[in-house]
Every structure is written in C-alpha cells, then in structure tokens.
Amino acid sequence: MAQFFTRVSFASDNEAAAYNRAAWKLIPFLLILYIISFLDRVNVGFAKLQMSADIGLSDAVFGLGAGIFFIGYAACEIPSNLLLQRFGARIWISRILVVWGIISVCFMFVTTPAQFLSLRFLLGIAEAGFYPGIVLYLTYWFPGKLRSQVCALFFVGIPIAGLIGAPLSGFIMKQMAGVSGFAGWQWLFLLEGAPAVIGGIVTFFYLSNGPKDAKWLTASERNVIMPALEAEDATHRAMGHGHRLVDALLSGKVWLLAITNFTLLGGIYGISFWMPQIVKDLGVHDVFINGLVTSIPFAVACVAMIVVGRSSDRMRERKWHIILSAAVGALGLVGGASLTATPALALASLSLALGGALASITVLWVLPSALLTGAANAGGLALMATIGNLGGYVAPYVVGLAKEATGRTDFGLYLMAVAMVLGALLVQLLPRNATIDEAEHAPVLKEGSVVGAT
Structure with a gap:
C-alpha cells in the first residue's frame, strides 16, 4: 500500500505504520467532505452564467452575494470550533454538513436577488466552523512535524473540487437544462447540494472523536499516537504557549497570521468565484468547454500544494515557503490581468496565481498549532478563519464592482495581487522561532517542565 508519509519522517517503523494507517483512514474521507464543501461554495460562479438573466442578478449583486456568505461564516467560526471541542467532532461536523446541504439545495428555488442574498448569508452561518474544525480535528491525530503535509493533503480538496467541479458544473448546466421544467442552474444546486446531506449522515457513523x-x-x-501528542501538548504548555481562548485573542502573532490569511484567501476566492467569467471573457462561451478550461489552474494547484507541503515539513521551514508561494501567486494574478490578449498565457498565469496562493495557505495553517494549545488552539484556528474568510467576502465583491464599473476584471485582479504581496510582507515580520514547532525538539521532564525553558 502506498504511504502518505515517507519513512524518513519517523523514528521507527511502528511510528510510520501508525500514522500512515491513521492517514489512510481519515484523510481520504475528510478530503471528500472538503471537496463537497468547496463545490457548494464555487458552483455559484457557474450558476451565475445562467441564473443572472432568470432572476435579474447584476454583477455587483452577484459579487455581494458571493461574498456575503463569509459574513455569516466569519461571525460563527469561533463559537463553532469551541462547540466542536465540547460536543465532539463526530456530532458537530455531521450537523454542519446536513444543515448546509439543505440550504444549498434551497438555492434551486431562488427567484429574486433578495432571496439569493439571504440564502448566501444563511449558507455561511450553516457552514461556519467546518474548515477550521477539520484543521483542529487533524491536530488530534498528527504531530507538528507532519502537519504541513497533512494540511496539504486536506486542502488539496480545493483544487480537486475545481478540477472535478468545473467540468461537472458545466455538464450539468448544459445537459440538464429543461429537464422536469427546471433550468440547468437549478439542477446544479440540487445535484451538488445533496451530497453534503449524505456526507453528514455518513460522518456520524464513520468518524471517531479522536484516537x-x-x-x-x-x-x-494508539500507544504510538496518543503519548506523542500528549507530550507535544505538555511541551507547548511548559514553553508558555497559550492554552486559553483569551491567549489566542490577545496574541499579536495570531492576529498577524489571521490578517495574512485574509490577504491570501481573498486572492483564492476572488479567482475561484470569477474564474468561469474570466475564461468566458477570454472567448470560451460554451459552458462545458468553459468548465474544462477552468479546471486547468486547479490541476496545477494540486501539484503545487503537495510539493510545497512536503518541502516545508522536510526542511522544517515555514516562513519562506509561505512568502515565495504568495509572491508567485501575486505575479500570476498580474499576468492573468495583463495578458488577456494572449489567452493561453493569461490562463497559465492564473494557474500560477491559484497554485501559489493555495500552496502558501497550506503552510500558513500549520502555524497556530505551533503557537497555541487547547482552547487557545481551537480559538486561534477559528480566528484565522474568521478574519481570513472576510477576504472571501471582500475580494469577490471588489472584483464585481470593478467589472460593473469598467466592464473589465483586470483591475480587481491587480488589487488582489497587491493584497497577496502585503500578506507575504506580514509573514516576514514573524520571528523565525514562531514559524516552526519547537515542541518536537524540546525534551519534556516528567513534571512537565522543558529543559532550557525560561
């Protein structure tokens, strides 16, 4: 059987076998759930190609609706992660999936812009906590030395969702149009929303709350996994890492990471939501072909995330992996905006943009668990998601406003490129010892103190 982690990551064959077994049991299933999640976020970009005329949806209102999802989402992130700790991952993740799936299906009955905006807001509330909740759940299973790879394997659901979802969405909208009296975009919401409900039911029976x-x-x-994680947690506490929610909320480093997440996620969601329209503007008008072309940047991003995640864990370095990946993403956005006269180059640039942005996010999300523990870790991850996902509100809306005012999307892409450069500069402000998990290198005494700690 293929291994998720290479043998060099471990001190013994038993350790390698235990973590690889846990990875095979958990990551493919969680990856499927995340693909379903992201499909429900970005299918609105494809639905817009048809539904705008049916319900009178302008570019600005669509941009607002694409982004307003994140207002409800951000408001409920921290409470959701704390409730996950209280009720357990199995019940809480199941609840999130079922509720958001039902709301997603309800989009097929939208007839006015106001209904569209209302459901987008409710969908954000329903899905809140899923993304940081899964990241938190993975920390229950895997130590710091593996988390960049683990996050990469989970976050690769974003580009896979684009790779699969783009042509699938185009196919559904083209082939199902008019079936049983429903438009193609209505079938899109039904067929891509129902899997979340099914996934929620399966989650309740499949997941355990922890090792x-x-x-x-x-x-x-169990004797390999649990003692290692308990020792790492004890070392974090002995080193003075915060363990209360207030420690996360008052940490300047965590706020720095959260703002960086804002700039990077803005670029990711700005590209994802508007990619079908950008490809259409490049001259691809058939919805199925549009979906195939749109999937190319997501395929590139899959490779970039895995390569960067493995490199970061192997080199035990986080900061420069984030900075260089974000810089590549920003350059890609500039190229995508400025090379529209040559569609192939524009598409290649957008592929770099999405690959760089997603690779940087992969490594960024490892850092809170290297700085925090307990409720502070849950709260810190949720705070990162809360602030970061506001970027998912701002970026699509700004691109929509720019396109409505000028008829072009390039101005919005330039702004997102600037934001990603800012994110890279913010990471540079972190001290080096805040970008690695020192706990795995510090021996822990029986009484819980760390040798050499002050």
Missing part, C-alpha cells in the same frame, strides 16, 4: 475512542486503532497504534 482515544477510535475502535479501528490497535492498542500498539
């Missing part, structure tokens, strides 16, 4: 109650783990595997 302690995972019946599929052997005793020896």
Whole structure:
C-alpha cells in the first residue's frame, strides 16, 4: 500500500505504520467532505452564467452575494470550533454538513436577488466552523512535524473540487437544462447540494472523536499516537504557549497570521468565484468547454500544494515557503490581468496565481498549532478563519464592482495581487522561532517542565 508519509519522517517503523494507517483512514474521507464543501461554495460562479438573466442578478449583486456568505461564516467560526471541542467532532461536523446541504439545495428555488442574498448569508452561518474544525480535528491525530503535509493533503480538496467541479458544473448546466421544467442552474444546486446531506449522515457513523475512542486503532497504534501528542501538548504548555481562548485573542502573532490569511484567501476566492467569467471573457462561451478550461489552474494547484507541503515539513521551514508561494501567486494574478490578449498565457498565469496562493495557505495553517494549545488552539484556528474568510467576502465583491464599473476584471485582479504581496510582507515580520514547532525538539521532564525553558 502506498504511504502518505515517507519513512524518513519517523523514528521507527511502528511510528510510520501508525500514522500512515491513521492517514489512510481519515484523510481520504475528510478530503471528500472538503471537496463537497468547496463545490457548494464555487458552483455559484457557474450558476451565475445562467441564473443572472432568470432572476435579474447584476454583477455587483452577484459579487455581494458571493461574498456575503463569509459574513455569516466569519461571525460563527469561533463559537463553532469551541462547540466542536465540547460536543465532539463526530456530532458537530455531521450537523454542519446536513444543515448546509439543505440550504444549498434551497438555492434551486431562488427567484429574486433578495432571496439569493439571504440564502448566501444563511449558507455561511450553516457552514461556519467546518474548515477550521477539520484543521483542529487533524491536530488530534498528527504531530507538528507532519502537519504541513497533512494540511496539504486536506486542502488539496480545493483544487480537486475545481478540477472535478468545473467540468461537472458545466455538464450539468448544459445537459440538464429543461429537464422536469427546471433550468440547468437549478439542477446544479440540487445535484451538488445533496451530497453534503449524505456526507453528514455518513460522518456520524464513520468518524471517531479522536484516537482515544477510535475502535479501528490497535492498542500498539494508539500507544504510538496518543503519548506523542500528549507530550507535544505538555511541551507547548511548559514553553508558555497559550492554552486559553483569551491567549489566542490577545496574541499579536495570531492576529498577524489571521490578517495574512485574509490577504491570501481573498486572492483564492476572488479567482475561484470569477474564474468561469474570466475564461468566458477570454472567448470560451460554451459552458462545458468553459468548465474544462477552468479546471486547468486547479490541476496545477494540486501539484503545487503537495510539493510545497512536503518541502516545508522536510526542511522544517515555514516562513519562506509561505512568502515565495504568495509572491508567485501575486505575479500570476498580474499576468492573468495583463495578458488577456494572449489567452493561453493569461490562463497559465492564473494557474500560477491559484497554485501559489493555495500552496502558501497550506503552510500558513500549520502555524497556530505551533503557537497555541487547547482552547487557545481551537480559538486561534477559528480566528484565522474568521478574519481570513472576510477576504472571501471582500475580494469577490471588489472584483464585481470593478467589472460593473469598467466592464473589465483586470483591475480587481491587480488589487488582489497587491493584497497577496502585503500578506507575504506580514509573514516576514514573524520571528523565525514562531514559524516552526519547537515542541518536537524540546525534551519534556516528567513534571512537565522543558529543559532550557525560561
């Protein structure tokens, strides 16, 4: 069987076997859930190609609707992550999936812009906590030395959703148009929303809350995973890392990461939501062909995320992996905006933009768990998602306003490029020892103190 992690990451064959088994059990399933999640976020970009005329949706209102999702989402991120800790991942993640799936299906019945905006807001509330909740859940299973790879394997759901979802969305809208009296965009919301409900039901029976109650783990595997994570947590506490929610809220480093996440996610969602329209503006008008072309940048991003994630863990370096990836993303946005006269070059540039942005996010999300523990870790991850996802509100809306005012999307892409450069500069402000998990290198005494700690 292929291994998720290479043998050089571990001190023994038993350790390698335990973590690889956990990865095979959890990551493919969580990846499927994340693909479903992202499909429900970006299918609105394809639906717009048909539904705008049907319900009177302007570019500015669409941009507002694409972004207003993140207002409800951001408002409920921190409470959701804290409730996940209280009720357990199995119940809470199941609840999130079922509720958002039902709301997503309801979009097929939208007839006015006001209804569209209302459901987008409710969808954000329903889905709140899923993204940071899964990241938190992965920290229950995998130590710091593996988390960049783990995050890459989970976050690769974003480009895979684009790779699969773009042509699938185009196919549904083209082939299902008029079936049973429903428009293609209505079938799109039904067929891509229902899997979330099904996934939520399966989650309740499939996931365990952590290694302690995972019946599929052997005793020896549990004895590898749990003591290592407990020792890492104890070391974090002994080193003075925050463990209360207030520690996360008052941490300047966490706020720096959250603002960086804002700039990078703005670029990702700005590209994702508007990619079908950008490709259409490049001359691809058939919705199915549009979907195929739109999938190309997502395929590039899949490779970039895995390569950068593995490199970061192997080199035990975070800061420059984030900075260089973000810089590549910004250059790609500039190229995508300025090379529209040559569609192939514009598409190649947008591929670099999405690959760079997603690779930088992959490594960025490892850092809160290197700085925090306990409720502070849950809160810090949620705070990053809260502030970051506001970028998902601002970027699509700004691009929509710019396009409505000028008839062009390039001005919005330039602004997102500037934001990504700003994000890279903010990461540069972090001290080096805030960008690695020192806990795995610091021996822990029985009483919980760290040798050499002050």
